[in-house]
Amino acid sequence: VRLTKSGTEAVMGAIRLGRAYTKKGGIVKFEGSYHGHADYLLNCEGVPREFTKTTFISPYNDIEKTKETIEKYNKEIAAIIVEPVAGNMGVVLPKAGFLEGLRKLADKYNIVLVFDEVITGFRLAYGGAQGLFCIRPDLTCLGKIIGGGLPVGAFGGREDIMRLLAPDGPVVQAGTFSGNPMTVTAGIVTLRILKEENPYENLERLTKKLCEGIRLKAEESRIDLKINQIASLFSVFFAEAHFFKSFFHGLLEEGVYLSPSASEASFLSTAHTAQDIERTVEAVGKVFDSLKSRR
Numbered sequence: 001v002r003l004t005k006s007g008t009e010a011v012m013g014a015i016r017l018g019r020a021y022t023k024k025g026g027i028v029k030f031e032g033s034y035h036g037h038a039d040y041l042l043n044c045e046g047v048p049r050e051f052t053k054t055t056f057i058s059p060y061n062d063i064e065k066t067k068e069t070i071e072k073y074n075k076e077i078a079a080i081i082v083e084p085v086a087g088n089m090g091v092v093l094p095k096a097g098f099l100e101g102l103r104k105l106a107d108k109y110n111i112v113l114v115f116d117e118v119i120t121g122f123r124l125a126y127g128g129a130q131g132l133f134c135i136r137p138d139l140t141c142l143g144k145i146i147g148g149g150l151p152v153g154a155f156g157g158r159e160d161i162m163r164l165l166a167p168d169g170p171v172v173q174a175g176t177f178s179g180n181p182m183t184v185t186a187g188i189v190t191l192r193i194l195k196e197e198n199p200y201e202n203l204e205r206l207t208k209k210l211c212e213g214i215r216l217k218a219e220e221s222r223i224d225l226k227i228n229q230i231a232s233l234f235s236v237f238f239a240e241a242h243f244f245k246s247f248f249h250g251l252l253e254e255g256v257y258l259s260p261s262a263s264e265a266s267f268l269s270t271a272h273t274a275q276d277i278e279r280t281v282e283a284v285g286k287v288f289d290s291l292k293s294r295r
Contacts, residue, residue, distance in 0.1 A: 001156030002165060003179035007118035007143030008036025010153035011081065013165075013173045014139045015040075018079030018112035020171045021161050026076040028069065028111075030060040032089030032263075035081055035116050035141075060086055061094060063101035074109035084129035087119040087265040090235035091228040099135045106138070112161065118143035118153070119265065122191065124231040125200055132231075148186030151177075199270045203232040206277055207268045210234070213281030221288035232268040243291060250287035256280050 004010045015038075019025055027040070035041045039051040056073060058066040060082075070077060080102055086092035106113035115137035120129040122145045130136055139157035146152055156162060164171045211227045211234050218225050224239035236258075238244055244262040251258055256279075259266045 001154050002162070002173060003184070004153035004155065004173075005151060005175050005177050006036070007116075007141060007153045008038060009175065009178075010118070010141040010143060010155040011035045011041070011114075011116060012038050014112075014114045014141050014155040014157075015079050015081065016173065017139065017155075017161055017164055017171055018114060020164050020169075021112055022078040022110055024076055024078035026054040026056060026073060026078060028056045028058055028066065028077055028080045030058055030082055030086075032060055032092075033081075033083050033086060033116075034088035035083075060089075060092060061098050063095075063098050066102070067105060070105050070109060070111070074111070077109070077111050079112040079114050080106055081114040081116055083116050083119065084133065084135070085120050085124065085230055085233065087233060089263050090237060091230065091233045091265045093228060093230055094133070099133055103135055103137075112139060113137045114139045114141065116141045119233070122146065122194060123233065123267065126195060126198070145190065146187045147183045148190035150183040150186050152183045152187060197270075200231065203268055203270065206272060206274065207232045207234055209274075210268070210277045210280060213277065214284050217281060217285040217288050220285070221292045223288055223291060233265050234267075235262070235265055237262065246291055247287055250290055251280075251283055254283035254286060256283045 002013060004013060015027055029035065029041060039047045040055050043052060054076070056069050056077065058069050082102060084094060084099055102113055105111065115130055117128045117130070117140055121140070121142040122128060125132045130140065137157065138161060139155055141153070141155045143153040146154060163169055166172050207229060211229045214227060214236060223243070226237045228235050228237070236247070238247070241262070248258055248260055
């Protein structure tokens, strides 16, 4: 494992290793996914087209389209990077066979499979999404929770790939604040508590209770929505997309703070109680009544 200062740097390091290991330059990423603000992972103002010409985009959850791309350009593709559960276009669960298909394609064409578990690592389960779905990537990117609330990132995986990092190998990765003692101490304590207290079953139970409460309140107010949920992650998608803004601000006025964008996941934490869930569902009911009256 190599520690970094952020999830962005963890992804940059993992992709650099994938390129060095395979002696190829291209990468595959998926529509709607976010892996940090490296130039070759974004299409925005300020990013020259030359920086993204080796980045191949495929639809998330579409293994056939991904297979077509990889079969066509496999001699150029060094790495596939994927959120095993998408969390940056709202929560989107992988379809049956999608992650397994990526693993098979990577094995077949000498491609490094990278799981971006900055969101899912130690949150879906102690073993992350790869533990939950029983699929092992070649490299894993982590962040957020492993610093106990302080800035941190990390990437790690197969020894034969990781040994390419300097000083053992020719791949440079460095950072003055990477692995600073305060952050690492906070992270070790956090992960130890998660292992000892094992809060995952209770977190999932409370999250399901919250999501079911939101669904019932929506039915009562005849508001069309869909909720995607896994473990302690969830997202609310409205049939009328403009409803989300009113939903967010309405809940904020009731003292409930969701993620402020429909494209971001919301999470429960170990600090939330059953009473918090009940109060939140009551607040949702009030907001839905307000939305219904505005139609």
